[in-house]
Structure formats: C-alpha cells, structure tokens
Amino acid sequence: MSEQELRNAVAAADAAINREDFEQVMRFYADDAMLVLQPGMIARGKEQIREAFRRIAEHFHHSLQVHQPEMRVLMSGDTALVLARAELRAVLGDGQPWQATRRSTYVFRRDPQAGWLCLIDNSYGTDLLDAPA
Amino acid sequence: MSEQELRNAVAAADAAINREDFEQVMRFYADDAMLVLQPGMIARGKEQIREAFRRIAEHFHHSLQVHQPEMRVLMSGDTALVLARAELRAVLGDGQPWQATRRSTYVFRRDPQAGWLCLIDNSYGTDLLDAPA
Numbered sequence: 001m002s003e004q005e006l007r008n009a010v011a012a013a014d015a016a017i018n019r020e021d022f023e024q025v026m027r028f029y030a031d032d033a034m035l036v037l038q039p040g041m042i043a044r045g046k047e048q049i050r051e052a053f054r055r056i057a058e059h060f061h062h063s064l065q066v067h068q069p070e071m072r073v074l075m076s077g078d079t080a081l082v083l084a085r086a087e088l089r090a091v092l093g094d095g096q097p098w099q100a101t102r103r104s105t106y107v108f109r110r111d112p113q114a115g116w117l118c119l120i121d122n123s124y125g126t127d128l129l130d131a132p133a
Numbered sequence: 134m135s136e137q138e139l140r141n142a143v144a145a146a147d148a149a150i151n152r153e154d155f156e157q158v159m160r161f162y163a164d165d166a167m168l169v170l171q172p173g174m175i176a177r178g179k180e181q182i183r184e185a186f187r188r189i190a191e192h193f194h195h196s197l198q199v200h201q202p203e204m205r206v207l208m209s210g211d212t213a214l215v216l217a218r219a220e221l222r223a224v225l226g227d228g229q230p231w232q233a234t235r236r237s238t239y240v241f242r243r244d245p246q247a248g249w250l251c252l253i254d255n256s257y258g259t260d261l262l263d264a265p266a
Contacts, residue, residue, distance in 0.1 A: 034209045081240050128216055
C-alpha cells in the first residue's frame with residue numbers, strides 16, 4: 001500500500017512536469033530537497049528546484065516529456081530508495097527529436113501529513129561515478 | 134565535516150567486514166535497515182543482516198575483501214544517498230581468485246547519538262532494474 005502510494009506520487013510528479021505545472025511538482029519535494037541538475041551542479045531547496053525546472057523547460061522549448069515505465073522501490077520504514085528507468089523525450093530548437101534514457105535514483109521520505117516527499121533527486125544514478133567528483 | 138564522517142563510517146564498515154567483525158558491522162546499520170542480498174532477496178533488520186554477512190563470509194571461504202575507492206555523497210539534511218564503486222575480491226573454494234566491481238547505492242541517516250547509520254544497502258545499484266521485479 002505504502003509502496004503503491006510512492007509509485008503514484010512519482011507518476012503524479014512526472015505528469016505535473018509534463019504539463020509544466022511546477023507549483024504542483026514542488027508539492028512532491030521536501031523543503032530541504034536537493035536535485036542533481038547535471039553532474040556537479042546541484043539545486044537545493046524548493047526555490048532553486050522550481051527555477052531549475054523552469055530553465056529545463058525553456059531549454060527544451062517546452063516539449064520535454066518524462067516517463068518512468070520501470071521502477072524498483074527499496075523501503076526501510078519511512079524512507080525509500082527508488083530506482084527508475086527514466087525515458088526523456090523532447091523536440092530541440094531545430095525541430096529534431098531528442099531522447100535519452102537514464103537510470104535514476106531518488107530518495108523519498110514519508111511525511112505524516114504530506115505523504116511521500118522527494119529528498120534527493122538524482123536522475124543520473126550511479127553514472128555520477130564517471131563524472132569528476 | 135558531516136560528509137567526511139559519513140565517508141569514515143563507510144570505510145570503517147568495510148574494514149569490519151574484511152576482518153569479519155560482524156558485531157562491529159552491525160553498528161553501522163539502523164534497526165530497521167534492509168540489505169539487498171541478491172536481486173529479489175532481501176534481509177531486513179539486524180538479525181537477518183548479521184546472518185547474511187555470516188553466510189556471505191562462508192560462501193567466500195572467509196576470503197572476501199571489500200574496498201570502495203570511489204564515492205559520491207548526495208546529502209539532504211540528515212539523509213544521504215551514497216554512490217560507490219565497490220571492488221570485491223575473494224578466493225573461491227577451488228583456489229581460483231574471484232573479483233567483481235559493482236556500482237552501489239546506499240541510503241544513510243544521521244542519528245544524533247549513533248552518527249550515520251545505513252538504512253538501505255543495495256550494492257547492485259540501478260542494475261536491479263535489469264532483474265525481474
């Protein structure tokens with residue numbers, strides 16, 4: 001049940017990203033969440049994360065679509081590690097289609113009131129080990 | 134400072150594993166920790182995790198050595214996602230050397246008294262996405 005709630009939260013967050021409803025997206029992040037924008041570039045807190053989503057949307061000319069058709073959830077009490085295959089699609093400025101697949105890692109905590117909130121959003125997964133520390 | 138404490142805890146846990154001091158190893162796990170033994174096979178709680186380490190040690194004829202020369206730490210408050218390149222070496226029953234490299238994912242929480250404790254120990258990292266759910 002709890003795992004299904006978490007899967008629902010991830011799917012709802014992706015749907016909100018895809019329609020660029022970033023106020024809704026922010027409801028799935030904890031106040032002190034961190035997001036790995038690129039290896040070595042990190043957004044901390046809701047203000048920076050919201051701004052990061054706005055910039056990403058602009059970068060992709062408002063065409064980015066995220067789907068995570070496959071997930072594994074590892075839970076310990078109110079903390080969960082989510083492993084997901086993230087499929088990203090967009091159309092670039094020159095009209096060319098763009099796509100990428102990532103193996104993402106997220107850490108969520110369950111808040112008694114707000115439900116599952118993302119604390120650590122690292123869509124690069126263990127590929128960060130290949131980037132400079 | 135806090136990140137260095139976490140790196141020290143991981144190194145100390147590895148050293149304890151390598152000398153098969155599993156009581157010491159258990160000090161680095163939270164009471165409700167979970168360990169992915171193999172894809173689909175999970176140990177929960179200190180009793181099961183201690184027993185898992187004993188079986189792993191036997192499987193490798195008490196020769197297993199773990200080193201994690203490279204790590205990335207992503208922190209949000211008292212929660213951290215650790216990404217590590219884990220190098221495992223052992224000598225098998227037939228005297229042949231065995232080795233493996235994994236890209237591991239761990240979730241730690243900082244306890245005010247006990248310091249950083251592992252909640253989720255998944256040495257398979259995002260490779261779990263390749264295994265049956």
